[in-house]
Amino acid sequence: MFALIVLLSVLLPACGGVLAGGRDAVTIYSGRGSSLIGPLLEEFSASTGIPIDVRYGGSAELALLIAQEGDRTPADVFYSQSPGAVGFLAGEGRLAPLDPGVLELVDQRFRDDGGLWVGVSGRQRVLVYNTELVSELPTSVFEVVEEPFAGRVAVAPSNGSFQDFITAMRVTHGDEVAARFLQALATTGAPSYANNNAIVEAVARGEVPMGLVNHYYLHRFLAEDPDLPAANHRFAGDDIGSLLIASSVSVLEGTDEPEGARRLVEYLLDAEAQQYFAEETFEYPLALGTSPVGDVPPLDTLEVPAFDIDRLGGGLERTLELIRDSGLDG
Amino acid sequence: MLRLVALAAALVFAAPLVFLLQQAVTFGPPVLDALLDASALGPALRSLLLGTAVAVVTAVIGSGCAWLVTRTDLPLAPAWRLLLALPLVLPSYIGAFTLRAALSPGGLTDVVVGVSLPRVEGFAAALGVLSLLTYPYVYLLVAARLRQLPANLEEQARVLGSTPAAVVRRVVVPQVAPAVLAGALLVFLYVVSDFGAVQLLRYDTLTRAIFANLLDRPASTAYGLQLALLALVVVVGERAAAARVRRLGSGSSPRGTTGLVWSLGRLRTPAVALLGALAVGALLAPLTVLAYWAGRGIVLGEQRASSVLADPAQLLAPLAGSATAGVLAALAATVLVLPVAYLVARHRGRAPAVSNALVVSGFALPGLVIALACAFFALRGPAVAAWLYQSLPLLLLAYVVHFGAQSLRAAQVGIAAVPRSLGDAARTLGAGRLRRFLRVELPLAAPSLLAGAGLVLLSVLKELPATLLLAPPGFRTLATDVWAATEDAFWAEASVLALVLVALSAVLTWLLVLRRADALS
Numbered sequence: 001m002f003a004l005i006v007l008l009s010v011l012l013p014a015c016g017g018v019l020a021g022g023r024d025a026v027t028i029y030s031g032r033g034s035s036l037i038g039p040l041l042e043e044f045s046a047s048t049g050i051p052i053d054v055r056y057g058g059s060a061e062l063a064l065l066i067a068q069e070g071d072r073t074p075a076d077v078f079y080s081q082s083p084g085a086v087g088f089l090a091g092e093g094r095l096a097p098l099d100p101g102v103l104e105l106v107d108q109r110f111r112d113d114g115g116l117w118v119g120v121s122g123r124q125r126v127l128v129y130n131t132e133l134v135s136e137l138p139t140s141v142f143e144v145v146e147e148p149f150a151g152r153v154a155v156a157p158s159n160g161s162f163q164d165f166i167t168a169m170r171v172t173h174g175d176e177v178a179a180r181f182l183q184a185l186a187t188t189g190a191p192s193y194a195n196n197n198a199i200v201e202a203v204a205r206g207e208v209p210m211g212l213v214n215h216y217y218l219h220r221f222l223a224e225d226p227d228l229p230a231a232n233h234r235f236a237g238d239d240i241g242s243l244l245i246a247s248s249v250s251v252l253e254g255t256d257e258p259e260g261a262r263r264l265v266e267y268l269l270d271a272e273a274q275q276y277f278a279e280e281t282f283e284y285p286l287a288l289g290t291s292p293v294g295d296v297p298p299l300d301t302l303e304v305p306a307f308d309i310d311r312l313g314g315g316l317e318r319t320l321e322l323i324r325d326s327g328l329d330g
Numbered sequence: 331m332l333r334l335v336a337l338a339a340a341l342v343f344a345a346p347l348v349f350l351l352q353q354a355v356t357f358g359p360p361v362l363d364a365l366l367d368a369s370a371l372g373p374a375l376r377s378l379l380l381g382t383a384v385a386v387v388t389a390v391i392g393s394g395c396a397w398l399v400t401r402t403d404l405p406l407a408p409a410w411r412l413l414l415a416l417p418l419v420l421p422s423y424i425g426a427f428t429l430r431a432a433l434s435p436g437g438l439t440d441v442v443v444g445v446s447l448p449r450v451e452g453f454a455a456a457l458g459v460l461s462l463l464t465y466p467y468v469y470l471l472v473a474a475r476l477r478q479l480p481a482n483l484e485e486q487a488r489v490l491g492s493t494p495a496a497v498v499r500r501v502v503v504p505q506v507a508p509a510v511l512a513g514a515l516l517v518f519l520y521v522v523s524d525f526g527a528v529q530l531l532r533y534d535t536l537t538r539a540i541f542a543n544l545l546d547r548p549a550s551t552a553y554g555l556q557l558a559l560l561a562l563v564v565v566v567g568e569r570a571a572a573a574r575v576r577r578l579g580s581g582s583s584p585r586g587t588t589g590l591v592w593s594l595g596r597l598r599t600p601a602v603a604l605l606g607a608l609a610v611g612a613l614l615a616p617l618t619v620l621a622y623w624a625g626r627g628i629v630l631g632e633q634r635a636s637s638v639l640a641d642p643a644q645l646l647a648p649l650a651g652s653a654t655a656g657v658l659a660a661l662a663a664t665v666l667v668l669p670v671a672y673l674v675a676r677h678r679g680r681a682p683a684v685s686n687a688l689v690v691s692g693f694a695l696p697g698l699v700i701a702l703a704c705a706f707f708a709l710r711g712p713a714v715a716a717w718l719y720q721s722l723p724l725l726l727l728a729y730v731v732h733f734g735a736q737s738l739r740a741a742q743v744g745i746a747a748v749p750r751s752l753g754d755a756a757r758t759l760g761a762g763r764l765r766r767f768l769r770v771e772l773p774l775a776a777p778s779l780l781a782g783a784g785l786v787l788l789s790v791l792k793e794l795p796a797t798l799l800l801a802p803p804g805f806r807t808l809a810t811d812v813w814a815a816t817e818d819a820f821w822a823e824a825s826v827l828a829l830v831l832v833a834l835s836a837v838l839t840w841l842l843v844l845r846r847a848d849a850l851s
Contacts, residue, residue, distance in 0.1 A: 025803075027803070033814050033817035033818040034814040035634065035814050035815055035817070035818040035820050035823070036818050053803035053804065054803070054804075055720075055798070055799075055801075055803065056798065056810070056814060057798040057799060058798075060544040060545050061544070061698060061795065061798070061799065062799075063545065064544060064545070064547075064698075064702060065701070065702065065705060065799050068702050068705045068706055068709075069705055069709055070709070072709045072716065074719075074720065084545060085545065088545045157542070158529070158538065158541065158542040191449075192532060193532070194529045194530045194532065197816065197819055198427075198530060200819075201431065202434070205431075205434065207434050207449060217819055220818060220819035220820070221819060221821075223632070224623075224626070224627055224630070224632055224819070224820075224821050224822055225626060225630065226630075281818075316545055316546070317545070317546045317549075320542070320543050320545075320546050320549070321546075323542075324542075324543075
């Protein structure tokens with residue numbers, strides 16, 4: 001037993017050193033999952049010869065980790081699923097300004113005015129509904145708390161995208177409207193779920209008729225089972241309920257691989273990668289001049305709320321406070 | 331000397347608590363405001379309620395199973411021994427997701443059996459699901475203790491004319507009570523630190539409050555402190571209760587002897603039916619849902635799931651990662667907490683109480699807090715610590731801090747059960763303390779140590795948050811791969827991987843824990 005302890009204490013640090021190697025690689029902390037983003041990042045490494053280390057995790061968790069690591073973070077690039085996590089890191093002063101040439105590849109609605117992050121691909125907020133249970137659909141997201149929809153639309157209050165949507169509502173309509181909307185969801189008994197996946201799964205099963213989610217989850221579900229009786233409904237015009245949320249990429253302050261990091265950001269916005277988002281993840285490519293595929297309507301023709309998405313990052317704490325106070329059971 | 335070694339070992343476990351306090355000081359008054367906000371007490375009360383309820387339910391289920399498997403002529407006992415331990419391998423988010431898909435409206439029971447149940451959520455659902463997933467904590471510890479029990483006490487009681495029921499009440503229950511209590515405490519801690527099940531089943535406990543407010547650090551720190559406080563109160567309570575039950579007796583059988591085996595007689599069928607129902611709920615139902623999703627995807631030609639089947643070699647990296655992390659962490663946890671377990675089992679006073687509380691607190695906090703604490707200390711400590719950051723040793727250390735309480739409880743129960751008279755006898759023969767420990771206590775407590783190592787192993791196999799944040803670059807486990815697939819809704823692939831995870835857990839549990847426990851007892 002004691003020989004074993006000695007052996008372990010000698011061996012483990014040794015293999016630690018080997019495994020923690022790759023010092024000149026670009027280290028990416030990715031809040032996007034490896035199933036969809038992994039192949040793209042590997043392609044970047046293969047085509048540029050730049051080695052990469054990717055750490056996958058939840059966007060909020062990784063943002064917290066970076067905040068904790070401070071200026072000793074191994075991360076060079078942060079790829080975030082949600083604006084909330086990027087806003088948090090920007091507030092912590094952990095992000096470095098991006099190259100202006102890269103920023104201009106994207107419409108100014110989908111990048112940070114301060115140049116700290118740039119949108120890569122977009123997900124739209126939609127109403128997913130069970131086609132066998134629902135015939136009448138709301139035209140505005142505000143109708144989901146009114147008859148005949150009240151209590152029949154599922155929400156995911158602890159989910160980052162739902163929180164981003166509430167932040168957007170606060171910014172466009174004011175805190176009072178957002179607070180009333182949340183309270184109405186609570187008092188009319190809107191069923192809440194853990195996340196988008198759980199809502200789409202429950203809607204497809206018929207447990208709940210409708211739910212507020214991001215558009216692309218349903219595409220994945222239909223890819224697994226084309227017979228699912230579920231469809232996406234987009235709210236009319238510039239309704240805040242059809243907000244477009246960008247996943248974004250940013251470079252960490254004090255990175256020791258600025259060149260590799262810059263090329264990665266560029267790569268994610270070039271035509272090939274943008275096409276990948278459209279075809280493989282069913283998302284909106286955000287670089288100007290690329291279009292989505294399938295039944296995802298093109299961004300130019302899409303009426304999305306004229307909302308400057310970089311305002312989503314700030315004020316997440318206030319949104320969380322409103323959700324807590326509304327009594328909406330996360 | 332022992333005190334110093336044990337305290338030093340326990341100090342490692344203080345990392346998450348110190349980290350939380352440091353955060354509280356950093357963020358200052360907002361944390362205090364959040365702590366004092368009366369409405370913020372709801373989650374704490376719900377954590378306490380759910381933790382206690384699940385602990386009570388699992389104490390009954392787990393002890394009953396252990397009794398049936400170790401002490402009766404239950405048919406196919408070896409198979410039951412493995413089956414009954416396995417629900418512990420299901421990560422709670424998979425367990426909760428699949429059980430909901432199985433039982434909810436439009437789910438498997440609805441479609442296949444035609445029984446439509448209400449929506450699976452809230453307190454009752456969380457109680458049911460978490461009980462099914464955690465009763466093995468009690469089961470494994472009690473079964474290990476029962477195997478260690480001397481038969482002679484029971485035989486003497488029978489010879490002296492006690493009825494079987496009286497033997498159980500007067501002889502077996504007092505001997506087993508510490509193991510039940512230890513298992514129930516682990517269940518309690520698992521439940522209050524769990525996020526996956528309460529999140530999916532929507533029961534608003536402290537962990538949900540922490541995760542819902544992750545980026546609002548004063549608020550999440552306040553909730554984290556409440557959770558730590560809750561754990562410490564419960565640990566103190568458990569220690570008091572344990573002191574009372576421990577006085578009731580200790581005893582250990584020499585190798586080769588076994589306790590009395592009871593004939594089930596007419597109760598055989600109901601007993602098998604009960605265990606069967608448990609296995610269906612805790613194991614078969616989730617596995618059926620997984621198999622259904624996997625099968626559906628493969629039939630429909632879902633690419634990623636099919637490619638796993640066509641080329642199983644791609645499973646090697648996550649399989650090796652899981653097995654390495656699990657086995658090494660189980661070994662390290664068992665060794666590191668051994669002095670603490672010895673101190674806690676054999677001594678009283680402040681040193682054992684403090685070491686005990688520190689080790690146990692690591693299990694009460696979510697893995698995310700443990701991981702952030704490890705990052706905090708590694709990057710602010712000496713250079714060598716920073717060099718170890720995001721390497722395997724530090725990841726293993728995080729596992730040990732998080733799950734060490736499990737091997738502590740198991741080891742402590744085992745050591746406490748070794749009669750002091752044996753050690754005294756060895757001492758009169760001139761054996762020193764270390765020699766007595768190695769030759770007397772360690773061999774007799776071995777089944778409990780193995781049970782503890784098994785618990786850590788199974789916990790590490792399904793661990794997610796700390797693995798994601800602290801693993802060396804490129805290090806994959808089956809749990810991280812399952813998570814990655816569910817993140818992007820690749821259900822077929824996630825199901826195949828989850829089934830592989832269950833299979834790996836079964837094989838490792840059998841090879842490393844159950845088979846050896848047989849050899850030792």
